[in-house]
Amino acid sequence: MAYVKWAFILIFWGSVAALLHYTLPQHDVVRIVNTYEERQELNDWTRIFWASPDDQSANLTNRDVQFIQAVRPNGKVVVYRNEDTGWGWPPYFKFDTANLYTEANDAISTKEDPEWVAVTHYGWRSEILSIFPNAVSIKPVDGPDVRIIPWFNIIFLILFFALLRAIWVRWRRFREAKVVPMIESVEDGYYAASDALEESRGRFQKWLDSWKSK
Structure with missing residues (x-):
């Protein structure tokens, strides 16, 4: 019984930690290099990692999604999706996808003349599951070494x-x-x-x- 009890405790708190890690905002200092729009296939078992801004999209098996490509100061690439969360979960109440897409395009810079920004996002990146963190906001910062306190x-x-x-x-x-x-x-x-x-x-x-x- 003791093993069952501790297994239940570990599973419960592990699930809570995973939910908090996925939902709470994270901040990346990056250089935006490109934005694009691509049609994504929404599988039944990965649909929970994609936003459902309206009733119609909930019934679709694919839809066009905006993406923001960026590079971290260490050279590693990161790709964000840009979707409204609406009134759903997580409760970011994001309705400005078009505005954020414009801000991302305006912040595109080159390696020779970099412009660093802080991207606030939530979610995970998995190449196997083809899921991406959702960008919530973009804010210019002074440089790649800026420290953001959450x-x-x-x-x-x-x-x-x-x-x-x-x-x-x-x-x-x-x-x-x-x-x-x-x-x-x-x-x-x-x-x-x-x-x-x-x-x-x-x-x-x-x-x-x-x-x-x-």
């Missing part, structure tokens, strides 16, 4: 774990005040009933023995 993530995680601790403390108090006494009462009743049953069996056995002696 204040939103820090505040959110502090409040999130504070809420979890508050729930745990209240549950522990409720358990000690209500659940534990109830369990102990049930156990006491069970043991009392067992003792009474054992005593009755003893008396019945004595009664049978008394008949045998006659």
Whole structure:
């Protein structure tokens, strides 16, 4: 039972960590090199990694998606998709895909004359699954070495774990005040009933023995 308990705990917290890592905003300092639009096939088991801005797109097996190609300061390439999130999940309420696409085109630069920008995004990049992080905003920065402190993530995680601790403390108090006494009462009743049953069996056995002696 202990192994099952710890396996459940690891799976639960691993799922929570994965959800937070996928959903919370991340920041990349990059140089934008190109933007393009491409038709993407939406598989049933990877559809959750693509935005569904309206009811019609939810029924489509493919659609045109805008992409932003960029290069990190270390030379590694990164590709972002540019899709509205609408009122769905994650709750970024992004409706300015066209504006962001224009900003990305305006920020295109060359290796000889680089223009560095900070791209705020969420999601994961997987070449095997053909999924891309979704760009949320683009902001010019002074250079490739600029340091961006994720204040939103820090505040959110502090409040999130504070809420979890508050729930745990209240549950522990409720358990000690209500659940534990109830369990102990049930156990006491069970043991009392067992003792009474054992005593009755003893008396019945004595009664049978008394008949045998006659």
